[in-house]
Amino acid sequence: MSLLSVKNLQVTFNTEAGLVEAVRGVSFELGRERLGIVGESGSGKTMTGRAVLRLIRPPGRIMADAMTFDGQDLMAASEAQMRALRGRRIAMVMQDPKFSLNPVMRVGAQLMEGLRQRDHVSRAVAYAKAVAALDAVQIRDVDRVMEAYPHELSGGMGQRVMIAMMLIPNPDLLIADEPTSALDVTVQAEVLSILDALVRDRGMGLIFISHDLRLVARFCDRVLVMYKGRIVEEIAAKDLLHARHPYTQGLLNCLPRIGGTRGPLPGLDRNAEWAM
Template structure:
């Protein structure tokens, strides 16, 4: 990955912000032109729950991956400022970025089927994550892993510890993934569609676990989703993205008062009993907002 910063400062995170993103851009060169995946994304994050919403291809996941330093090698990533807790992520060496990932910044991906190693037991995978970041004995690490499995509301941690990913349900697999990402005590958690592969009942359970852990640990959370209703009830603030740009930012409690026509179109897409409002006239103007 080609990372370079423009007009970067070296000061710590302003105003107590955990994360500062200013004019983040991600481009992918092709044979004929350049694809602009992110086009000037900017936001601040404290120890709060920030939702990023938008349709597929809007740049939500690209934003999370750029913060983590996991963008594809051929991509070019630039920003005026990209800082985590006062650390300039562009100036950090690859070794420093690796030490941050998993220990201080963690990311939960959509589907545990593609994130967990199928040939390793769940306990061994979480144990390996912990011992990569902390010098602890195997016995102590095992106890911490069992405690973390219990914290994500797995009823029989010792049994699940010895199971392989294919031996557990999707909901339990996602809980195991959350345990793996939180076992080293990160300060920032990026959750990329963490409930999209789960049924509604399990979704609520997983969100409850995230809510409790974020509150107890005082973490910052970036919750990436296409589900506006879910984000509006779970997050403190919401960023709406379209075509690689932030088109609106507002409090989750004020989402119904959104001004941008794209956000209004997304809101109108949500089913309403007895409503004859239709989103197509608004969403038909999407080409204007991509300009």
């Protein structure tokens, strides 16, 4: 049985300017694997991830024919049941450490907060676990980072702190929204290998949301390509660089390459039919 099953997911926002359909009929199954969702900003990839956790505020609305996680109906779950799932069983790493970490709380305290409140462990145990989590995401100067406020960290450090925080409760499903876009390639590779180990060793499911096609091609098992709220192509990650859909091809072609010609990069010609 799959870990997560989503059928005909719709996310709509009723705004003053009319109904905005952010996600339009997205269906997918996720096992204990790495599923990539790629697309540009506004393609609905983040909204798809948030909808799984039912983290969409009014006027946003989530509708789906079915959305089940490990046998539990997420559409029918109460707010209390959702709270019990969030963090502990389904965790989400948000895109931007600047907005997702508490700016007036030291990193160490933020890491320990969940452990103290949710798992009721002692301060010493929480501290040790927080330090271990920072170690696991390859933070060198652990003592300084524990005492630091988020604004004292670089983007990459902040991102790693968030990943460490989400991994502490050992979730079954991790939704990572651009978890490595603030990181540079070497750290990116380290973070990906951490995520990879979690999928392999602990059988965690991973939804990896990214706009970086080459990264997703290398890292994921399967990829959904989204455009304007729809899945335009589903493809095995190893075949992504030879994608057939013109939108996927266009996204690949506009990337600069090492040793390339340095001529103007091709733009992306959008075709209205892709959104149909």
